[in-house]
Amino acid sequence: MEDVAPKVSYRTKLMGSQNSTDPFQALEDFEVQEGNVKTEVINGIPSIIFFERVHKFVEMKMAKTMVIKLLGRKITFNAILNIITILWKTKSYFQLMDLENDYCLVQFNDKEDFKNVLTKGP
Structure with missing residues (x-):
């Protein structure tokens, strides 16, 4: 039986969970x-500016992340997860997050898996 990455929504990933056994929750603590x-408010529009430390953290976290777009008919989250798990044959877990409009965010645990999927995978 193949390892299947746990189903995690974008909201759950963003908000985090204190009692999760999800291996992806083992991210280092980062506090803004x-x-x-x-x-500040510029011409009535709220503006948030993040400085270098925050940008570097986001850049580090997104280094092994890709956005995928589903083409053709709509399929369920679990079907997508099963299909790409079989096709990509990654060495370690990856996290799949369902975005809207048939897009998904895939965050890899292993840089080699990321490179192989990006350059060789379907």
Whole structure:
């Protein structure tokens, strides 16, 4: 039986979970400090500016992430997860997050898996 990555919604990933056994919850703690964010209102429009430390953290987290678009007919989240797990044959877990409009976000645990899927995978 093949390992299947756990189903995690974008909201769950974004908000986190204190009692999850999800291996992807083992991310290092990152706390936005007071000097890392500037908020202001420009012409009645709220603006949030993140400084270098936050940008570097996001860049590091997104380095092994890709957005995929489903083409053709609509299929369920679990079907997508099963299909790409079989097709990609990754060495370690990856996380699939369902976005809207037939897009998904895939975050890989292993950089080699990411490179292989990006350059060789369907």
